[in-house]
Amino acid sequence: xxxxxxxxxxxxxxxxxxxxxxxxxxxxxxxxxxxxxxxxxxxxxxxxxxxxxxxxxxxxxxxxxxxxxxxxxxxxxxxxxxxxxxxxxxxxxxxxxxxxxxxxxxxxxxxxxxxxxxxxxxxxxxxxxxxxxxxxxxxxxxxxxxxxxxx
Numbered sequence: 001x002x003x004x005x006x007x008x009x010x011x012x013x014x015x016x017x018x019x020x021x022x023x024x025x026x027x028x029x030x031x032x033x034x035x036x037x038x039x040x041x042x043x044x045x046x047x048x049x050x051x052x053x054x055x056x057x058x059x060x061x062x063x064x065x066x067x068x069x070x071x072x073x074x075x076x077x078x079x080x081x082x083x084x085x086x087x088x089x090x091x092x093x094x095x096x097x098x099x100x101x102x103x104x105x106x107x108x109x110x111x112x113x114x115x116x117x118x119x120x121x122x123x124x125x126x127x128x129x130x131x132x133x134x135x136x137x138x139x140x141x142x143x144x145x146x147x148x149x150x151x
Contacts, residue, residue, distance in 0.1 A: 048064050049063065050097065054087055063099065067112075068132060069095075071109045071111075074089070091111060102114065112132060117146055120134075121134075125142065
């Protein structure tokens with residue numbers, strides 16, 4: 001193999017590598033676009049009802065009965081009464097669907113219904129008899145909101 005053949009071979013290897021990188025970048029962008037489109041958006045029903053998709057079923061939730069929401073990466077668990085429903089979507093997407101001022105973030109993984117907070121402790125809140133941790137970042141806001149609601 002002479003010098004020209006070696007240079008040509010290296011050139012084709014580099015060209016192939018470059019094309020693979022472009023293909024991977026395009027696929028990653030398409031995957032990111034699909035992930036943002038794939039999240040089901042809950043819809044607001046009549047009055048204070050919220051209709052969410054859980055698996056293949058659609059569940060109607062009364063927003064006034066929701067006690068708290070727990071986030072688990074790409075899923076969220078909405079709790080009300082003795083029931084719960086798992087929905088696909090981040091905690092942030094669930095927070096955006098609820099009416100403003102209904103839920104307050106107390107931890108990176110929890111939202112709590114303001115009207116359902118029974119006690120505020122040093123590092124937790126009690127909601128419906130359940131202790132939920134309060135993150136140190138969210139603590140000042142939680143204490144201030146709870147204090148203002150008690151007046």
